[in-house]
Amino acid sequence: MSYNVVKFLWAGRLSYGAGLRLQKTLSNYHLWKEENHNCNTLVLLEHYPVYTVGIRDKTYTEQDEEKLKDLGAEFYKTNRGGLMTFHGPGQLVAYPILNLKDFKKSIKWYVCQIEEMIIRLCAQFDIYAHTSPDTGVWVEDRKICAIGIHGSRYITTHGLALNCNTNLEWFDHIVPCGIEGKGVTSITEELNTNVTIRDVLPLFKRAFENQFHCLLLDCTEEESSKLLKDATNHELRL
Numbered sequence: 001m002s003y004n005v006v007k008f009l010w011a012g013r014l015s016y017g018a019g020l021r022l023q024k025t026l027s028n029y030h031l032w033k034e035e036n037h038n039c040n041t042l043v044l045l046e047h048y049p050v051y052t053v054g055i056r057d058k059t060y061t062e063q064d065e066e067k068l069k070d071l072g073a074e075f076y077k078t079n080r081g082g083l084m085t086f087h088g089p090g091q092l093v094a095y096p097i098l099n100l101k102d103f104k105k106s107i108k109w110y111v112c113q114i115e116e117m118i119i120r121l122c123a124q125f126d127i128y129a130h131t132s133p134d135t136g137v138w139v140e141d142r143k144i145c146a147i148g149i150h151g152s153r154y155i156t157t158h159g160l161a162l163n164c165n166t167n168l169e170w171f172d173h174i175v176p177c178g179i180e181g182k183g184v185t186s187i188t189e190e191l192n193t194n195v196t197i198r199d200v201l202p203l204f205k206r207a208f209e210n211q212f213h214c215l216l217l218d219c220t221e222e223e224s225s226k227l228l229k230d231a232t233n234h235e236l237r238l
Helices: 016-032 062-069 107-123 168-173 187-191 197-212 221-233
Strands: 004-014 041-047 050-053 074-077 085-087 091-097 137-139 142-152 155-163 214-218
Touching (some): 016 074, 016 221, 107 137, 107 142, 107 155, 197 214
Antiparallel strands (some): 142 155
16 A cells, blocks of 8 residues: 655644645645645644634624634634634644545545544544534534535645643634534543643644555654744735
8 A cells, every 4th residue: 555645744833824824835835736746734733712714604793703802812714614613722723735636536535534533533532432414523412623624626725623621611602613502522621631732642643644544754844944934924815
């Protein structure tokens, strides 16, 4: 079996806008270098507090937006799938910027792979997680991992957010992912012991390699420095 090489970038804690700029840069690499298969990149990071809505969510007014901002969070409308969610410290966010032509040309397949990967990862913590008719990964009726992606010409952006030791009170101010009557949880909440992003990071990387039959290679120091400098210093141009 042949393995794809996927570059790995740990981006640390970034604003959501910087995360968008980083994704834009990496997705452009695919468009500019279509024959270069080394453009596939997995970005892992955590965000400062931010509420985001997907392309289908038209329910939030400017007043709602201002109320959320008053909590100390940013607010972004995005081109990903899914509805309203929260990102913040203690939540491991993954942005796989992949050309699915190198894997399987199916967005549905890709989402299923992400769900299966997170279920297996949770099992390593003795947490029984599962899928449901609602997107994401669940523990009973509590969402532990949100998924929202965008695909263009089989190039993926956005991704998933796994609650490690996130402050779940941030979710009290919204209907998470637009699903009434269900809650959110975290690895820490389920185990009743503090589990940090740093604890989960090596397990996540191994799970990604196994699920997508790839080899993760760290970005060089020069590559990482340039990508993060561009993401944090430049205005977003969509």
